Amino acid sequence: MSMPAKVLLALNDRHIVKRKPCSIERCDTCALRAKVVLCDLKGSDLAEFQTIKRTLDYAPHQTVFYEGHACLGLYLLCAGKVKLTRSSARGQRQIVRILGPGELIEKHVFGERALHEVTCETLEPSQVCVIDKERYLAVIHRNPQLAIKLIQLLSHEVGVNMDHLDQFTFKTARERLAGLLLELGDRFGKKDDDHVRVGLTLKREEVAEMAGITVETAIRLLGLFRDEALLTIDGRTITLLNPDRLARIARR
Structure with missing residues (x-):
């Protein structure tokens, strides 16, 4: 199932800003592509990838999505920097991560009916690609090497989370x-x-x-x-x- 058109239109109407010189127009000429697991594709897979993503440009200090809301797709940061925060029931807030270009903003969103675990806010002019999850999973099904790379990416994320837990527990x-x-x-x-x-x-x-x-x-x-x-x-x-x-x- 593809991402609802009216949702994408609402996202664009609300958040889109004028193109910045650092904005990435095409995946096939993107210097980050070879380093980013999610879009390290070739041939027909790359051509399809470009049809299942929507590119959104944000000004500094704009919210990309909110904690607890439904995930509309896979969010890939192509340019700029964002901060990810979590809030408690008492209104306390903690920044859990700052991300730079080429990073998948959330790693758990491959699950069914996933909700955002964090709020994502830009720190500077940023470009985010929202990728149709179901159609991207179809690309993975016919590309075993991509599936292996994604498993390695998710395994690495588990290690990063354990390191962060150690920081708060023992230091x-x-x-x-x-x-x-x-x-x-x-x-x-x-x-x-x-x-x-x-x-x-x-x-x-x-x-x-x-x-x-x-x-x-x-x-x-x-x-x-x-x-x-x-x-x-x-x-x-x-x-x-x-x-x-x-x-x-x-x-x-």
Whole structure:
């Protein structure tokens, strides 16, 4: 069953913005395709893939979907960055992940009648492809190599989730924050000699949510790390001055 046309139209009417220079127009010329399991296709499979997806462009700080709502398809981030958050019944919120280009936004959506487990919000101008799940599953059925790659992708996600669980179960606030800064530096940072400038501009509240600590604790620990010459803070930009020592604090 294909994705309802009126739903897709509503999504486009609500969220579409003017094309940005970084927008990806075609899958067959996309530089990310060979690195992204979901769309690493060739020939007729690639041609079909381009007919079963819809491309949506978002401005910064727009919501792509909400936690608890029905999944309308597979959501692939083609350009930009998004944050995924979960909320408690008391209104508490935690950022569970920040994703960059080429990442499948949720991995559980291959299940029947899946609901979004997180809310997805853009951090910068972003491009998202919504892929018809049923028709994509048909592509998988006739492409065993793709099926194997997807199994490996989902297995890796289990390991990532276990690592995050360990962070919150066994590590102190100081260790969690050090580990978070290193992760953001590894995934989004720009290296300059021995320094790493984290390629994200995050509010203190967002740093606290990702580390699972209070805002007050995040501000205090960031100040201590700065005093210990582990990092510098310029507005919302953080530069890691001593990643090796941060790794020792994080017990990597």
